[in-house]
Amino acid sequence: MWNDHRVPVQGRRDPFAPLLENNLAALFRQHTRDGAATHAVPTGGAPLPVTRYADGQQRINLGTGNYLGLAGDPRVIEAASAALAQYGTSTAGSRVLNGTTGLHLALEEELADHYGTEAAVLTSSGVNANVALLSTICGPDDVLLVDAHVHASLQAAAAASRGTALRWRHNDLDSLVERLDSIDPRAGAVVVVDGVYSMTGEVAPLADITALCARYGARLVVDEAHGLGVLGAGGRGAAEHLGVLARVDAVTVALSKALASIGGAIMTSRAAADGIRASAMPYVFSAGNDPASVAAALASLRILRSEPERVVRLQDNCELLRRVLAENGAAPITGEGAVIAVPTGQDEVTQTAWRLAFEAGVYTNAVAYPAVPRGRGVLRLTLMATHTEEQLLRAGAIIAEAVASARSLVPVPA
Numbered sequence: 001m002w003n004d005h006r007v008p009v010q011g012r013r014d015p016f017a018p019l020l021e022n023n024l025a026a027l028f029r030q031h032t033r034d035g036a037a038t039h040a041v042p043t044g045g046a047p048l049p050v051t052r053y054a055d056g057q058q059r060i061n062l063g064t065g066n067y068l069g070l071a072g073d074p075r076v077i078e079a080a081s082a083a084l085a086q087y088g089t090s091t092a093g094s095r096v097l098n099g100t101t102g103l104h105l106a107l108e109e110e111l112a113d114h115y116g117t118e119a120a121v122l123t124s125s126g127v128n129a130n131v132a133l134l135s136t137i138c139g140p141d142d143v144l145l146v147d148a149h150v151h152a153s154l155q156a157a158a159a160a161s162r163g164t165a166l167r168w169r170h171n172d173l174d175s176l177v178e179r180l181d182s183i184d185p186r187a188g189a190v191v192v193v194d195g196v197y198s199m200t201g202e203v204a205p206l207a208d209i210t211a212l213c214a215r216y217g218a219r220l221v222v223d224e225a226h227g228l229g230v231l232g233a234g235g236r237g238a239a240e241h242l243g244v245l246a247r248v249d250a251v252t253v254a255l256s257k258a259l260a261s262i263g264g265a266i267m268t269s270r271a272a273a274d275g276i277r278a279s280a281m282p283y284v285f286s287a288g289n290d291p292a293s294v295a296a297a298l299a300s301l302r303i304l305r306s307e308p309e310r311v312v313r314l315q316d317n318c319e320l321l322r323r324v325l326a327e328n329g330a331a332p333i334t335g336e337g338a339v340i341a342v343p344t345g346q347d348e349v350t351q352t353a354w355r356l357a358f359e360a361g362v363y364t365n366a367v368a369y370p371a372v373p374r375g376r377g378v379l380r381l382t383l384m385a386t387h388t389e390e391q392l393l394r395a396g397a398i399i400a401e402a403v404a405s406a407r408s409l410v411p412v413p414a
Helices: 021-036 074-087 102-115 126-134 153-161 173-183 206-216 270-279 290-306 308-326 347-359 387-407
Strands: 050-052 058-061 120-122 143-147 165-169 189-194 219-223 250-254 264-268 339-346 365-367 378-380
Touching: 058 387, 074 143, 074 290, 102 120, 102 264, 102 290, 120 126, 120 270, 126 153, 126 219, 126 250, 126 264, 143 153, 143 173, 153 165, 153 189, 165 173, 173 206, 189 206, 206 219, 264 270, 290 308, 308 339, 339 347, 339 387, 347 365, 347 378, 347 387, 378 387
Parallel strands: 143 165, 143 189, 189 219, 219 250
Antiparallel strands: 050 058, 120 264, 250 264, 339 378, 365 378
């Protein structure tokens, strides 16, 4: 058995060194020892607007992707329970072998119908949806033009492609044009963006981006993990919200947010979907999504489509909390999604503000370097359609007070 105390052989480097000597892991361990950890906070119940945590306390929960509040909906729970009873706990096989059920086919069909595409492909996570798509497009002479702030899974997926991945400055159309002008005009080009950016809630300027793609003959991939169920009249995301959904070549989503489940999906043409099913490692060599999670996502999608007022309620809640934060001196970064980022600055301020809000009864996500640049930390808030006005008024005041107190407690560096 390997262990971390093996006597090294002279002259041979330890290939595990990047793990064993990871500075961020060391920082996490230190925070845990100090009782100041802001990550991996255990819960003791479902991610509801008011959630019970492992310490027995109930807090207003502004830190989940349960945007439509469906993770605790009795209809979703019943659908998952029925699938568990009928199909068992696992498909026990790849989708290309024995791992497909009628539930998988139904969810793919209804997702494709929802997005107006010819087909949809389920994957075991939102991360794998991005890897399955980007790793199978582009030849060696082609280029992926990736917004610098896209989700880490898109960065990794682009790196896995046979094409060359080039970054352009976040939401900067001039930077994108420079990249498009610089590449070989014969090269295939794919522009890759988030519809809603996961750390700040900013929305991609998709109307302008689709126009550029048309001018340069580039394909467009949009990750709507944080747009599904949040933006657009039908909750399809930023592309629908901005009126350009029909001009997007592939949409990826995570089922773990608005659809109250786990997994991911790619909506695209039938031919492209067939290519993914034939060659994408996360699809071919991974077991099919477990039936209970597929049933939960399917039930959630049907609720979204039959109750669009949930999307409106979520958007109203977002507008309310943004206003409350600004009125209390903690104006968030401008955005339109259900992710609301309150600037905190230094990591020490972010950590302290998180702790003060947590102790006062509000759970948030503390986002610090390297998830954001040094000195640009935020408290990342995510809302649900099922939060009440009273909860948001209270939470907004607590968060603003926590940020102000943290800034007064943490010394400003010289």
